[in-house]
Amino acid sequence: IAGITQAPTSQILAAGRRMTLRCTQDMRHNAMYWYRQDLGLGLRLIHYSNTAGTTGKGEVPDGYSVSRANTDDFPLTLASAVPSQTSVYFCASRPRGGSTDTQYFGPGTRLTVL
Amino acid sequence: QKEVEQNSGPLSVPEGAIASLNCTYSDRVSQSFFWYRQYSGKSPELIMSIYSNGDKEDGRFTAQLNKASQYVSLLIRDSQPSDSATYLCAVNIRGGSQGNLIFGKGTKLSVKP
Numbered sequence: 001i002a003g004i005t006q007a008p009t010s011q012i013l014a015a016g017r018r019m020t021l022r023c024t025q026d027m028r029h030n031a032m033y034w035y036r037q038d039l040g041l042g043l044r045l046i047h048y049s050n051t052a053g054t055t056g057k058g059e060v061p062d063g064y065s066v067s068r069a070n071t072d073d074f075p076l077t078l079a080s081a082v083p084s085q086t087s088v089y090f091c092a093s094r095p096r097g098g099s100t101d102t103q104y105f106g107p108g109t110r111l112t113v114l
Numbered sequence: 115q116k117e118v119e120q121n122s123g124p125l126s127v128p129e130g131a132i133a134s135l136n137c138t139y140s141d142r143v144s145q146s147f148f149w150y151r152q153y154s155g156k157s158p159e160l161i162m163s164i165y166s167n168g169d170k171e172d173g174r175f176t177a178q179l180n181k182a183s184q185y186v187s188l189l190i191r192d193s194q195p196s197d198s199a200t201y202l203c204a205v206n207i208r209g210g211s212q213g214n215l216i217f218g219k220g221t222k223l224s225v226k227p
């Protein structure tokens with residue numbers, strides 16, 4: 001593993017189903033983020049975690065939950081998917097120190113909820 | 115509501131020309147500013163960061179910051195067709211979690227051969 005990985009790459013999901021998007025980083029970055037990107041709306045922050053064991057809500061948290069049990073993993077769960085959650089989801093991470101606000105992005109997960 | 119505004123474009127420039135991308139932000143206390151490039155179907159890739167007023171150059175890219183005017187720009191010199199992408203401006207926010215960024219909706223750049 002090098003950098004940030006996300007799984008699955010894409011998924012088609014029936015409405016009402018539960019889904020977990022996975023994000024793993026091997027850079028020992030402290031902070032991690034989940035964004036969704038929609039045409040015309042840009043990147044919007046769903047949830048974030050500044051360090052293992054803590055999480056916070058972003059701009060559009062409703063319908064999503066996250067956990068941060070360790071430094072490397074930051075899964076995003078949709079408890080009961082709805083069509084409006086059709087989007088491209090990006091995970092990002094930020095190192096401690098240096099340029100402290102710089103975020104690096106994973107390759108994304110394209111999710112379609114029918 | 116803290117905001118970051120960009121012209122959506124598309125901005126079309128001929129190969130070899132200078133492309134100028136602009137961004138304004140609403141939070142006067144923002145301290146960190148970023149430009150990301152995003153190719154179609156790909157994830158955002160950091161190309162420049164700037165923290166102080168003035169210009170910062172990196173190869174063909176120059177970021178310009180004017181905090182008094184709440185304005186940040188990206189100049190791409192000698193534009194190439196490979197520069198065709200959407201450019202996202204991002205600004206850190208204060209008053210919330212340190213390190214959180216707000217992104218503009220992006221400007222689509224097209225460099226014509």
